[in-house]
Amino acid sequence: MQQIDRQWVVVFALFISLAGFFLSRVLISIGMILLVANAVLHTRFQHNLRAFLSSPLYVSITLVFFIVLLSGLYSSDLQYWLARLRIKIPFLVLPFAFAFIRPFSKRTFYIALYAFFGIMVLSTLSVIAIYVGNVEEIATSYKMANVIPTPFHHIRYSLMLAFCIAIGLNCYIKKIYLFIKSEPMILLGFSIFLFLFLHLMAVRSGILAAYIVLFVYVIFLMLSYKRYLFGGLLFGILLALPILAYLTMPTLQNKIKYMFYDLQQYYYYDKVENLSDSRRIHSIQMGIKAGLQQPLIGVGYGDMKSQVQETYKKEMPKLPEDDMMIPHNQFVIVFAGTGIIGLGLFLWAILIPILTNRHYRDPLFLSFNLIVLSSFMTEPVLEVQLGTGFYLLFLLFLLKQPAFGKKDEAKKE
Secondary structure, X not given: OOOOOHHHHHHHHHHHHHHHHXXXXXXXXXXXXXXXXXXXXXXXXXXXXXXXXXXXXXXHHOHHHHHHHHHHHHOOOHHHHHHHHHHHHHHHHHHHHHHOOOOOOHHHHHHHHHHHHHHHHHHHHHHHHHHHHOHHHHHHHHHHOOOOOOOOOHHHHHHHHHHHHHHHHHHHHOOOOOOOOOHHHHHHHHHHHHHHHHHHHOOHHHHHHHHHHHHHHHHHHHHHHOOHHHHHHHHHHHHHHHHHHHHHOHHHHHHHHHHHHHHHHHHHHOOOOOOHHHHHHHHHHHHHHHHOOOOOOOOOHHHHHHHHHHHHHHHOOOOOHHHOOOXXXXXXXXXXXXXXXXXXXXXXXXXXXXXXXXXXXOHHHHHHHXXXXXXXXXXXXXXXXXXXXXXXXHHHHHOOOHHHHHHHHHHHO
């Protein structure tokens, strides 16, 4: 392994993990293990370890693991605690695996992004084929909170497609090309296709993420090129697009109608059973109430689920147990399990990559983080392997982009 370019090992491991999203969850773990082996099986292991320990950025990311670890001291359900801790192990080992890697060259960085972009675009063909073969049946199913079958979990899939839109816009605005000069236009065309495809899928998390990406890049255009009038026109178009999509896409139209029906049942009749949004809202409320039992340190990550269920039984004793979900909000889960102290450390861990060296000024990096943060509001993203894998692998990969490497060198000088 000493003769292999370590950066290409990282890229190879990333794509093994990506393959795991489509084929087998085992591949996600294999890819992560390869990343760690790349740092450990090294003649300069001690140097790699020092590089990690001397970096406040990478050490801070590991806090997500440690707040769960420490909550085990006051968790009575150790089996559930261990299950949660296992999902968080990548937060301990992957920052170490990336800390010693030098920033990618422009070519290596964008080849990896191109490959990811291409795989995701190709994956949409199978979804479109299913839709075309069952148009009326699928459109009707959206009235009952169903979605078109996707290669893996539809919410995570839609978020990755939204990130691909960010990649395409980034390459177009910055005029990035590796092989032919028409690449930026080609990527822009596919980004528009993915934007329309997300509306066809009608997964709200993905649609919201896509609009967040568009707003980020419109603001970037306005501030970087001083094109305020053009930016204002784009904002107007963005505000009109959801209305146009609603009027032209049956799946989105039926999804919105079901959403209003769902919320109506919740607000007027306090009904929760078998309703998607109502159950989410109640799960968040129950999570907050469970966390308030021990507001400083939480009830313990191991007891978070059982305490939420106990709160359900007190507040809604007639609710079926299948509808007693863990909070569908990552921040509420952390608060319930580790309290205000744990939530503060969690916020530090996820915000420090954005704030360090003003990384938020890079539209691609900011878009990715806002995509994930928006999903935290309605999903327990980091409580499942797919969510943790998507967030952590791409976060650490983007931190090694060539532009960030130049900033770090300038800061040292």
